[in-house]
Amino acid sequence: MNGGDGASSYARNSSYQRGAIEAAEALLRKEINTRLDITDHSYSSFTIADFGCSSGPNTILAVDIIIQTLRDKFSSSLPNTTTPQFQVYFNDVSHTDFNALFALLPPQRPYFAAGVPGSFYGNLFPKAHLNLAYSSCALCWLSDLPPELTDTSSPAYNRGKIHYTGASAEVSQAYSCQYRKDIKLFLHARAQELAENGLMALIVPGVPDGFLDCQEASTGSEFDLLGSCLMDMAREGRIKEEEVDSFNLPIYYSTPKELEDIIKSNGELKIDKIETLGSMGAQDTMPDLESRVLYLRAALEGVVRTHFGHQILDDLFDRYALKLAHSSFILQPQTHRSIMIFVLLSRCYDI
Numbered sequence: 001m002n003g004g005d006g007a008s009s010y011a012r013n014s015s016y017q018r019g020a021i022e023a024a025e026a027l028l029r030k031e032i033n034t035r036l037d038i039t040d041h042s043y044s045s046f047t048i049a050d051f052g053c054s055s056g057p058n059t060i061l062a063v064d065i066i067i068q069t070l071r072d073k074f075s076s077s078l079p080n081t082t083t084p085q086f087q088v089y090f091n092d093v094s095h096t097d098f099n100a101l102f103a104l105l106p107p108q109r110p111y112f113a114a115g116v117p118g119s120f121y122g123n124l125f126p127k128a129h130l131n132l133a134y135s136s137c138a139l140c141w142l143s144d145l146p147p148e149l150t151d152t153s154s155p156a157y158n159r160g161k162i163h164y165t166g167a168s169a170e171v172s173q174a175y176s177c178q179y180r181k182d183i184k185l186f187l188h189a190r191a192q193e194l195a196e197n198g199l200m201a202l203i204v205p206g207v208p209d210g211f212l213d214c215q216e217a218s219t220g221s222e223f224d225l226l227g228s229c230l231m232d233m234a235r236e237g238r239i240k241e242e243e244v245d246s247f248n249l250p251i252y253y254s255t256p257k258e259l260e261d262i263i264k265s266n267g268e269l270k271i272d273k274i275e276t277l278g279s280m281g282a283q284d285t286m287p288d289l290e291s292r293v294l295y296l297r298a299a300l301e302g303v304v305r306t307h308f309g310h311q312i313l314d315d316l317f318d319r320y321a322l323k324l325a326h327s328s329f330i331l332q333p334q335t336h337r338s339i340m341i342f343v344l345l346s347r348c349y350d351i
Contacts (some may be wrong), residue, residue: 011140016295017137018058020340021065022137023277024203029069031344035272036070036132037197038077040094042086046070046131047195048111050118051186052138055097057104062136063088067111070132077159086111091120092138094300119143121185125193135202137340140205141251143182146174150246161243161341162227163249179252187345193346200269202343203277209255222296223249229319230308238315239308245305249300255343263345271313273344293321 023296048066053059067086074083090101094117103112118124120135120144148154149171156170162177190200227244234241254262256276263271305313 015291018061018254020203020205020277021058021062021136025065025341026286027273027275027277027342028065031201031273032066032069032132032199033073035344035346036073036199038074044133045087046084047087047089047129048132048134049089049091049116049125049130050191051091051133051135051190052141053092053096053101054138055092055101056134059101060104060106060122062134063111066132071110087218089115089116089125090114091116091118091124093117093119105326116261121182122187123192126194127184127192128195128198130190130193131195131198133194133198134202135200136203137187137205139183139202140251140253142175142178142252143185144178145248145250146178147242148174149248157245158248160227160231161224162230162244162247163223163251165221166224175252179254180262183254184266187263187266187269190345191266191347193280194269196347198347199272200345202341202345204254204259204341204343206256206259206276206341207340208252208276208339209257222324223251225323226296226300229316229323232319232344233312233316237313239312245309249303253338254341256339259341259343268348269345270348271343272346273342275342276291277340277342289321289325292324293317296320313341 048063048126049057050063064304067088070086071083074081088111088112090098092098096117098115098117102113102115116124120138146156149158151157154170156168156174158164158167158171161171164172194200230239230244230247231241233239234244244287260271260274263269297313301313304316308316
């Protein structure tokens with residue numbers, strides 16, 4: 001994600017992710033009030049972690065919702081006790097612009113804040129340290145790409161494509177296997193870090209059950225459009241075709257059933273609630289062409305720059321804008337729907 005507060009920064013181009021938090025707000029408040037048991041416990045402090053916080057204001061919105069809900073719960077459930085101090089940890093990969101994030105924090109906030117750089121696919125906190133864990137729109141990013149995608153001898157060699165949408169079944173399977181490995185690592189780490197009676201709330205980008213890759217390929221995807229722009233540049237000699245063949249986006253969108261099966265197979269956390277938040281039309285939060293282009297650039301510029309260099313960025317996204325203007329994403333936005341999966345988890349047993 002692009003840091004800072006520039007025109008193509010995540011902070012200024014993440015209205016779609018903000019929409020997911022707003023869509024989940026009522027359910028998140030309800031589940032915390034219903035599921036979190038505080039009556040038999042004494043808290044001097046209450047620890048919260050946002051995994052995959054990125055560098056914009058969305059994480060602050062989510063934390064504000066959680067803190068307000070917790071304060072209301074403590075005051076109503078334990079009116080004769082002092083509300084504990086809240087400690088919030090903001091976690092994301094080490095190159096996240098934490099300076100930009102902390103500059104956005106309100107000075108009179110009702111919690112202490114700390115940044116925790118590192119991959120959330122491994123342990124980041126001591127055992128039983130967290131009372132509430134949270135992640136929104138981050139669990140679609142893979143920890144790494146399956147190596148077979150760039151192995152010319154593999155059936156999953158993804159030549160001429162930068163994603164699994166519209167690619168072969170072998171490519172899709174390689175992505176799915178990597179996603180399963182990653183989510184199991186994430187769940188194992190959080191199961192160790194959650195305190196007794198702790199909760200974890202997830203908002204996971206996904207696609208509906210029964211979704212077929214061919215359905216997405218028939219209308220194209222925004223990733224396909226971006227990939228075709230890169231191939232055009234390769235044909236014109238701006239970049240090498242081998243560079244495109246070795247570039248794949250580390251992003252995977254699960255179905256609710258696939259995610260549920262992974263959680264159940266892990267066995268360390270139990271599902272208290274899983275619910276699809278409903279279709280989220282990108283046109284609702286990104287109503288015009290410019291906002292759609294900046295949204296994708298804010299999300300993907302970093303991985304594109306790392307692989308191809310910064311020199312191609314403006315040309316690439318200018319080409320993408322031209323193709324997007326004539327695509328069904330703009331001409332038929334109602335045909336392109338995505339979902340967000342809300343999941344509430346708790347520990348199955350003492351670890």
